[in-house]
Amino acid sequence: MEPQWLWLLAAVVLGIAELLVPGVFLIFLASAAALTGLATLMFGLPAAAQLLLFALLSVATVYAGRRWYVRNPLPSSDPLLNDRAARLRGETLVVVEAIENGRGRVRVGDSVWACRGPDCAIGSRVRVVGADGSCLKVTLAEPIAIEPPATGEHP
Structure with a gap:
């Protein structure tokens, strides 16, 4: 089989693989393989030039695709789903571990996370105001006002 047809067949196989295992990556390699196949068909490139062209086109298509996805994020009903x-x-x-010198640990559900914020003792309540990676940024939570029981007279 001639090399240009192998490149075009590889493009089809990579395109099908993208459909079966969606990760939005193989489609860029498929387009690089298709472009390499077309260039080989038109110009009769030697094997070394084909491999070099495929490598360059792979880098270029992945870079272009990544830029496009960053600039055009998919709308989501829950944009923080994976954050x-x-x-x-x-x-x-x-x-759960006193915040001293700005660092401590807090309970999040059934796990414990690192945090940064004002110094406070174990058992203090803090409010999450942000995050830096997996380290939560916290501030002291406002105390909850508890009303004293009514001591009024009953009729």
């Missing part, structure tokens, strides 16, 4: 730290913003948590 657990950002989802915690506004939550009130309990300190």
Whole structure:
């Protein structure tokens, strides 16, 4: 089989693989293989030039595709779905390892996360105001006002 047909067949196989295992990566390699096949068909490139062209086109198509996806994010009903730290913003948590010199640990559900914020003792309640990677940024939570029981007279 001639090399240009092998490149075009590789493009089809990579395109089908993208459909079966969607990861939005193989499609760029498929387009690089298709372009390499077309260039080989038109110009009769030697094997070394084909491999070099495929490598260059692979880098170029992946780079172009990544830039396009970054500039055109898909709309989502829950944009923080895969960003657990950002989802915690506004939550009130309990300190399980005292925050000293700006660093400590807080309980998040059934796990413990590192945090940064004002010094406070174990058991203090803090509010998440942001995140830096997996380290939560916290501030002291405002105390909850508890009203004293009514001591009024009953009729």
